[in-house]
Amino acid sequence: MPFEWFVALRYIREARGQTALILAAVSVGVAVIVFLSALIGGLEVSLIDKTLGSQPHVTLHEPRETARPLVEPSPTLAIAREIQPSPQRLRSIDQWPSVLREAEETDGVTAASPMVTGPGFAVRSNATSPIVVLGVDPERFVAIIDVPRKILRGRFEAGGGRVSIGSTLASDLGAEVGDRIHVSTTEGVDDVVTVAGIFMLGNEAVDRTWVLTSLRHAQSLYALPGGATTIELKVADVFQAEQVAVALHDRTGLDADSWMTLNAELLAGLSAQSGSKSLIQFFVVLAVALGIASVLIVSVVQKSREIGILRAVGTPRHRILWVFLIQGGLLGLVGSFAGCALGAFLARGVEGASTNPDGSARFLVQLTPQLFLYTSLLATGVGLLSAVIPAVRASRLDPATSIRNG
Amino acid sequence: MADPLLQLEGIVKEYGEAVRTRALDGVDVALHSGEFVALIGPSGSGKSTLLNVIGLLDRPSAGRVVLAGTETTSLDDAALTKLRGRTLGFVFQFHHLLPGFTALENVMLPEWGDLGHGSAELRKRGEEALTAVGLERRMHHTPSQLSGGEAQRVAIARALSRRPALLLADEPTGNLDTVSANEVFDLLRDFNRRLQTTCLIVTHDPRIADRCDRVIQIVNGRIVAPEP
Numbered sequence: 213m214p215f216e217w218f219v220a221l222r223y224i225r226e227a228r229g230q231t232a233l234i235l236a237a238v239s240v241g242v243a244v245i246v247f248l249s250a251l252i253g254g255l256e257v258s259l260i261d262k263t264l265g266s267q268p269h270v271t272l273h274e275p276r277e278t279a280r281p282l283v284e285p286s287p288t289l290a291i292a293r294e295i296q297p298s299p300q301r302l303r304s305i306d307q308w309p310s311v312l313r314e315a316e317e318t319d320g321v322t323a324a325s326p327m328v329t330g331p332g333f334a335v336r337s338n339a340t341s342p343i344v345v346l347g348v349d350p351e352r353f354v355a356i357i358d359v360p361r362k363i364l365r366g367r368f369e370a371g372g373g374r375v376s377i378g379s380t381l382a383s384d385l386g387a388e389v390g391d392r393i394h395v396s397t398t399e400g401v402d403d404v405v406t407v408a409g410i411f412m413l414g415n416e417a418v419d420r421t422w423v424l425t426s427l428r429h430a431q432s433l434y435a436l437p438g439g440a441t442t443i444e445l446k447v448a449d450v451f452q453a454e455q456v457a458v459a460l461h462d463r464t465g466l467d468a469d470s471w472m473t474l475n476a477e478l479l480a481g482l483s484a485q486s487g488s489k490s491l492i493q494f495f496v497v498l499a500v501a502l503g504i505a506s507v508l509i510v511s512v513v514q515k516s517r518e519i520g521i522l523r524a525v526g527t528p529r530h531r532i533l534w535v536f537l538i539q540g541g542l543l544g545l546v547g548s549f550a551g552c553a554l555g556a557f558l559a560r561g562v563e564g565a566s567t568n569p570d571g572s573a574r575f576l577v578q579l580t581p582q583l584f585l586y587t588s589l590l591a592t593g594v595g596l597l598s599a600v601i602p603a604v605r606a607s608r609l610d611p612a613t614s615i616r617n618g
Numbered sequence: 619m620a621d622p623l624l625q626l627e628g629i630v631k632e633y634g635e636a637v638r639t640r641a642l643d644g645v646d647v648a649l650h651s652g653e654f655v656a657l658i659g660p661s662g663s664g665k666s667t668l669l670n671v672i673g674l675l676d677r678p679s680a681g682r683v684v685l686a687g688t689e690t691t692s693l694d695d696a697a698l699t700k701l702r703g704r705t706l707g708f709v710f711q712f713h714h715l716l717p718g719f720t721a722l723e724n725v726m727l728p729e730w731g732d733l734g735h736g737s738a739e740l741r742k743r744g745e746e747a748l749t750a751v752g753l754e755r756r757m758h759h760t761p762s763q764l765s766g767g768e769a770q771r772v773a774i775a776r777a778l779s780r781r782p783a784l785l786l787a788d789e790p791t792g793n794l795d796t797v798s799a800n801e802v803f804d805l806l807r808d809f810n811r812r813l814q815t816t817c818l819i820v821t822h823d824p825r826i827a828d829r830c831d832r833v834i835q836i837v838n839g840r841i842v843a844p845e846p
């Protein structure tokens with residue numbers, strides 16, 4: 213073992229009480245960081261999962277129609293007018309198959325699904341509910357929103373006169389798998405379909421209104437033969453969605469909405485949360501650093517005679533420097549192991565204590581290897597850094613004086 | 619005659635800023651290889667200060683120190699440390715062992731940095747040094763488990779394990795009873811005879827000074843001729 217390590221370890225072992233106390237302090241600090249990060253990370257993931265469980269990452273559609281005045285005012289002509297917002301018709305994306313291809317080839321896009329979607333009503337005996345019809349290519353659509361996994365009863369089908377509907381809509385209509393419902397659209401087209409599956413995506417607005425059918429069927433319901441009103445996309449990194457949307461908007465001229473703009477409030481909340489996490493982390497790190505530094509400064513004072521002797525017998529300054537840097541780094545590292553264990557234990561405890569009525573965990577804390585690695589590196593780095601001042605002091609001790617006064 | 623091992627010329631050492639103490643006031647000393655010299659003088663006369671200057675632990679305010687042919691005035695701290703490690707051994711009045719380390723570890727420490735703990739050669743040399751001072755059965759004791767005389771012998775083993783050219787001892791027997799003091803002195807004398815190690819020993823004890831080859835006396839920071 214190198215000299216510096218041997219002496220550092222011996223010093224740490226020698227000062228048993230001090231070592232135990234400072235290790236406890238480091239562990240508590242690390243545990244707080246691990247616990248908070250796991251908890252906040254878990255909440256974040258579960259919130260985003262929930263949001264994206266029923267939402268595409270990016271949606272492409274034709275720009276909304278704006279009312280265009282027929283006559284522009286000019287220097288010689290003043291116009292008094294009231295502009296009324298024009299009623300929105302369903303419009304197909306121009307040349308949608310080529311837009312679809314282009315979207316699929318865009319960097320970061322992992323799946324794309326064309327659809328016709330529009331409002332309507334569902335009627336069964338005397339119950340009537342407003343609905344949103346989504347005409348999809350089932351295989352493509354499933355890559356965007358995993359409906360089959362969320363099927364409560366029946367099976368996921370969309371086409372051939374068979375549809376899948378949201379669970380709340382089903383109970384509003386009193387419809388069960390195999391029942392027939394009457395669908396009418398804003399285009400005045402009526403049809404009768406059979407409920408093949410009932411799903412629950414966890415988003416109340418979706419579960420109350422969605423009726424999934426085939427693209428072809430929706431095209432006929434909305435009198436848009438061969439059309440598609442929207443293209444929904446899934447991207448590899450959900451936080452890149454806005455960038456992808458902007459790029460696609462620039463390339464196609466279509467409106468491109470990412471889940472991030474549609475959920476700006478959620479994201480603002482998450483970022484405020486992570487901001488306060490950073491602040492807490494900063495203060496914890498500061499406290500740990502001050503603790504380690506003060507313990508080592510006391511140790512340098514206590515050991516100044518020994519340091520003087522080591523210097524007198526030919527130990528160079530840099531070795532003395534490392535003896536104390538190593539102590540700081542080790543205190544951080546060892547403390548971080550205990551802290552990671554403690555933090556993980558606490559996080560699991562909270563996870564276990566907060567359950568859904570059915571006994572499953574309300575959210576899963578995020579205890580990733582990266583978190584442990586990051587925290588251990590952080591603690592070790594902080595240990596090393598806070599040892600710098602004591603170590604430099606130790607290495608600068610004047611041997612003659614410290615032996616004399618020791 | 620060959621060049622001296624150690625040559626001091628006009629050494630002045632002052633302490634303090636406002637109130638200046640002149641601890642050494644123009645000291646010239648030469649020590650030759652193999653000499654066994656006592657340094658005596660009243661308390662506060664500058665003996666320890668002189669030893670620190672010779673030991674390269676302290677820089678003089680003025681004057682030259684030439685050790686083993688090296689002019690030390692212009693050396694930086696790293697070079698001084700290296701020269702100190704190579705040519706000098708120290709024994710202090712209070713043994714100055716590291717309390718957290720065993721006798722053997724204390725002896726090995728000076729060279730540990732260069733050779734590494736695992737070095738079999740270092741270990742062998744440490745064991746030999748302790749055997750040479752008669753402590754082969756105390757190798758794994760810590761300083762608190764040793765008597766004052768034993769601890770001082772460990773310090774001598776530490777100083778001598780590297781075969782220094784010059785051994786500096788500041789009142790090595792000052793804290794010991796007569797029997798232990800004689801043992802320690804005999805040990806130093808023996809090493810001096812067998813290994814030709816030059817020794818400079820600060821002492822208050824006239825009986826010890828009498829048994830040295832030469833006596834240097836210092837009063838008020840100046841060398842004076844010893845009384846006959």
Ligand SMILES: Nc1ncnc2c1ncn2[C@@H]1O[C@H](COP(=O)(O)OP(=O)(O)OP(=O)(O)O)[C@@H](O)[C@H]1O
Nearest residue numbers: 633634639640641660661662663664665666667668
């Ligand atoms: N670091 C220092 N700062 C200020 N004054 C010092 C320092 N070291 C020594 N002195 C002064 O220098 C003078 C010589 O001290 P030194 O320790 O060399 O004496 P000494 O001969 O070794 O005495 P003793 O026999 O008591 O050990 C004394 O007056 C002392 O007070």
Ligand SMILES: [Mg+2]
Nearest residue numbers: 665666667788
């Ligand atoms: Mg003295």
